[in-house]
Amino acid sequence: MTAPPAAVQDSPGEEELARGLAEGDEACLAAVYHRWSALVHALAVRSLGDAREAEDVTQQVFLGVWRGRHGYRPERGAMAGWIVGIARRKIADALSARTRRLDLLTSVASAGAPLAGRHADEPSEAVLDRVLVGHALAGLPPAQQRVLRLAFFEDLTQTQIAERTGWPLGTVKSHARRGLHQLRRGLRDGPRESPREEESRVRGR
Structure with missing residues (x-):
């Protein structure tokens, strides 16, 4: 059986993950995704009611984690809370897009x-x-x-x-x-x- 990546196998702490993300370590991003993607996906499914749309939102969330990695401050709260905050914003964006589609259909009708x-x-x-x-x-x-x-x-x-x-x-x-x-x-x-x-x-x- 193939051993999992070291970043996942060693279960690095949040401080180590935050430091690795800030340094652009993709292995740390993989570890972050492995640890919290299920939580993000569950939140998105519950809010959107669509598993496929939730998968897209989950990808957007962790893309946001990577792009915004320099903005994370451990002293302000746990990494999970930071990621959930990003997830809520992405879910809100998805719901807004859905509303725009509904408005378009209303105008069509x-x-x-x-x-x-x-x-x-x-x-x-x-x-x-x-x-x-x-x-x-x-x-x-x-x-x-x-x-x-x-x-x-x-x-x-x-x-x-x-x-x-x-x-x-x-x-x-x-x-x-x-x-x-x-x-x-x-x-x-x-x-x-x-x-x-x-x-x-x-x-x-």
């Missing part, structure tokens, strides 16, 4: 607004990738997916979507309204596993 609903100065990929691509859109019924994909990815209005699909305009509006409602709920509550995903996860244990 407003009466008379084209479903594309983005501002000219917003890069389409930066907005759409955050709002639509992924679990929330994939979980919608096919008709709702088609309407929203045409709207967001091809910038079609509801009238143009009706012409493209051959569906009555009222049907397009209904699919758009229901789809946006599901997306808003998904972004608010966090993505949930489908029965198939849950079964695959359980089998993989």
Whole structure:
């Protein structure tokens, strides 16, 4: 069996870790991650309700630890408290980003607004990738997916979507309204596993 890295095996104290971080010792960063990443991830999951988003936040936290390592002062408190403080800020940033996505969807759904609903100065990929691509859109019924994909990815209005699909305009509006409602709920509550995903996860244990 391969022995763990010395920094982890020797269980260095916080003073040693702080000194190593300040000196740019990546082994100390690895030890810090090994010791506190589970705590950070648990905090993020509890706040965000999404394991994958929590993984991203956890990476951002320890990137913040590395970049802000010169700002840590042991005399002001334990390293765990410092890391938790960074985690809370990163979680707050993630929640703020989620709120911005909800605001975007609300503006898209407003009466008379084209479903594309983005501002000219917003890069389409930066907005759409955050709002639509992924679990929330994939979980919608096919008709709702088609309407929203045409709207967001091809910038079609509801009238143009009706012409493209051959569906009555009222049907397009209904699919758009229901789809946006599901997306808003998904972004608010966090993505949930489908029965198939849950079964695959359980089998993989």
